[in-house]
Amino acid sequence: MTTSEVWGRQQAERYDANQAGMYAPEVLNPTVDFLADLAGTGAALEFAIGTGRVGVALTGRGVPVTGIELSGPMVAQLRQKVGEAELPVIIGDMATTTIDGEFALVYLVFNTISNLRTQAEQVECFRNAARHLSPGGRFVIELWVPPIRRLAPGQQIVAMDVSDGHASFDTYDLVTQQCISHHYDRDAEGTIRYGSGGFRYVWPSECDLMAMVAGLELESRYADWRRSPFTSESDSHVSVWRKPA
Numbered sequence: 001m002t003t004s005e006v007w008g009r010q011q012a013e014r015y016d017a018n019q020a021g022m023y024a025p026e027v028l029n030p031t032v033d034f035l036a037d038l039a040g041t042g043a044a045l046e047f048a049i050g051t052g053r054v055g056v057a058l059t060g061r062g063v064p065v066t067g068i069e070l071s072g073p074m075v076a077q078l079r080q081k082v083g084e085a086e087l088p089v090i091i092g093d094m095a096t097t098t099i100d101g102e103f104a105l106v107y108l109v110f111n112t113i114s115n116l117r118t119q120a121e122q123v124e125c126f127r128n129a130a131r132h133l134s135p136g137g138r139f140v141i142e143l144w145v146p147p148i149r150r151l152a153p154g155q156q157i158v159a160m161d162v163s164d165g166h167a168s169f170d171t172y173d174l175v176t177q178q179c180i181s182h183h184y185d186r187d188a189e190g191t192i193r194y195g196s197g198g199f200r201y202v203w204p205s206e207c208d209l210m211a212m213v214a215g216l217e218l219e220s221r222y223a224d225w226r227r228s229p230f231t232s233e234s235d236s237h238v239s240v241w242r243k244p245a
Ligand SMILES: C[S@@+](CC[C@H](N)C(=O)[O-])C[C@H]1O[C@@H](n2cnc3c(N)ncnc32)[C@H](O)[C@@H]1O
Pocket: 002, 004, 005, 006, 007, 047, 048, 049, 050, 051, 052, 053, 054, 068, 069, 070, 071, 074, 092, 093, 094, 095, 109, 110, 112, 115, 116
């Protein structure tokens, strides 16, 4: 039983339109370049493949991709783009679902390790990645650095976006490392729709410890897919751990 929220049909149907910015070539191309480079001539496994934003593009680059995804409706959207034979997906929890075969690359992008809301499940997710890697293979994560430096003293709320048609706020529990993102969307008629999502935020150093528990070694950490240096000002990281050969 996972603590992840299971994304429903409405969320799935809106996902690609809502995330249009994540499909922009300047965002997606460096992601796919980076992953294709690490996969080399091997196969890749995407945890939480969703509607196939990255997986479909990586398949198009000649990398055999398999996915694990919790939400049936998200996979239904992916299936409108690509068939089962070209990109197989297993419905299940990325922390515990296993599939046959060994992979040169396992990857988990767009902050999604945080959708597992306990430390134990996040550790299991690292272990599951390690389990599917061939010796010398890599596990790659793209993850935000928790922006709690932006919390005013005594406050638990950070404004993430206040723009035309959308406002979002994150609320933090600093004891349990839980975060809830609250989104308010206003449509053309002025109707406001509210949605929220719960996460467990995790620091890069805690990721390294989880990787160590899973028998993986940190190989590199960048601020983004273009391999910019990761610094104390970086608000996100792309990290690569390697399974010893
Ligand atoms: C932000 S979307 C990312 C989808 C895709 N990787 C992308 O980059 O567009 C998060 C996805 O994670 C999936 N997810 C959340 N928890 C999961 C879990 N425990 N196991 C597998 N998939 C999960 C959700 O159903 C959703 O499709």
